Amino acid sequence: MDRQPRQSPDFLEALSARSQDIFRRLVERYLETGDPVGSRALSKMLDMQLSPASVRNVMADLEELGLIAAPHTSAGRAPTQEGLRFFVDAMLEVGTMDETERDQIARTVSGGARGGRVEDLLNEASALLSGLSHGAGMVIAAKSDMMLKHVEFVRLDPERAMAILVGQDGQVENRIIDLPPGLTASALTQASNFLARHIVGKTLKEARQSIRRQSERQRAELDEIAQRLVESGLASMIEAETSTPTLIVRGRANLIDDAMASDDLARVRQLFDEIETQKGLLELLDDAETAQGVRIFIGSENKLFSLSGSSVVLSPYKDANDKVIGILGVIGPTRLNYARIVPVVDYTAHVVSRLISKKGEL
The missing domain is CATH 3.30.450.40 (GAF domain)
Incomplete structure (x- = not known):
């Protein structure tokens, strides 16, 4: 497992072993409880014998470095964003999964x-x-390039239609497309039927390329306005597939x-x-x-x-x-x-x- 480190100041060089231990204990307790940690609580957690006053001195140094701060009016300290980043990059011991x-x-x-x-x-x-x-x-x-099984257009109003796309894995997606001015109901059906014959087993992009390679004779089965719908509809659906x-x-x-x-x-x-x-x-x-x-x-x-x-x-x-x-x-x-x-x-x-x-x- 790679955990990508990010750039942060090398606080390790600025902190003594004692300061590092106090900082690590403070962050671990904060992550566990969500509460600021005071010097008295920290002194009880340390392996070494340090008085709360000595711990407060170290915490003051950590605060000056910007690694910890006092939230609101609390007497305890919590790690800053920079302190958490330093902890994650330099001190975090990632657990194992059984x-x-x-x-x-x-x-x-x-x-x-x-x-x-x-x-x-x-x-x-x-x-x-x-x-x-x-x-x-x-x-x-x-957005994946869905392998298509079926497509059809359903008119919503004179200017728009819903394209219903059915994938070979059963996935169904709906796209709203604009209709060419003057498109009749028969032309809309004609365009739906044409696409249904040419998209099986293809992605939208592949279907568009395949239709563009067809001869004029093959495309003649569509009237001019239906051809415009097929081309503009495919372009609109492809754009929607890759945009969001x-x-x-x-x-x-x-x-x-x-x-x-x-x-x-x-x-x-x-x-x-x-x-x-x-x-x-x-x-x-x-x-x-x-x-x-x-x-x-x-x-x-x-x-x-x-x-x-x-x-x-x-x-x-x-x-x-x-x-x-x-x-x-x-x-x-x-x-x-x-x-x-x-x-x-x-x-x-x-x-x-x-x-x-x-x-x-x-």
Whole structure:
């Protein structure tokens, strides 16, 4: 498992062994409880004998370095975003998963694949990550080039129609397309029938290329306005297929419950707004294509989640050609149990990649 480090100041050189130990204990306790940690509590946790006064001196040095801070009027200290980043990069000891945990993940995600639909598989993975992390599970999937079985147009009004696409795996998608002016009902039916004969076993792009290669005699079965609908409709559907990725989020209630406990509902509302607008999803997918494993974004490090101050643990998943086709992970407060969640996200991505590769296929 590769956990990609990020650039951060080399605080290790500035901290003595004692300071490192105190900082590590403080962060671990904060991640466990979510509460600021005081010097008296820290002195009891240390292996070495240090008075609360000595611990306070070290904490003052850590605060001066920007690694910890006092939230509000609390007497305790909590790690800053920079402190958490330093901890994750330099001190985090990622836990291991036993065979029972691996089997549970594999069985649960495999259950979602039994119906043969990619969406069911990804929904199951998202719900699983939510349950195991007590945060929100998230999947961002690039729009796949669906192998088509059937297509037809249904007029909605004089200017628009719904294109109903049926994939060979049973997946159904609807796209709204604009109609050429003056298109008659018979021309709409003619275009539907024409496409239905030429798209079987092809993606939208392949169908478009195939139709363009046809001779004038073959295309003469369509009148001019129906030809325009076929061409413009395919172009519109292809654009819709590649423009917006699919987003699946499960376990939002977990974030709401956590926010209610910390009186920070505004943060969660902001997070939901950011997710629903889907701004930045394509950038996350682009970033995943160069990622070599699990990525951890803390607070403002990723603009999609910056205003909400959330942490996100993400890993890419791939198809049978080893191409990154999406990312999955966990969203939660910055006090996520990173040591536990990182291997869970990594292994879930591995299982999803394996199942998608097997189906071909999906």
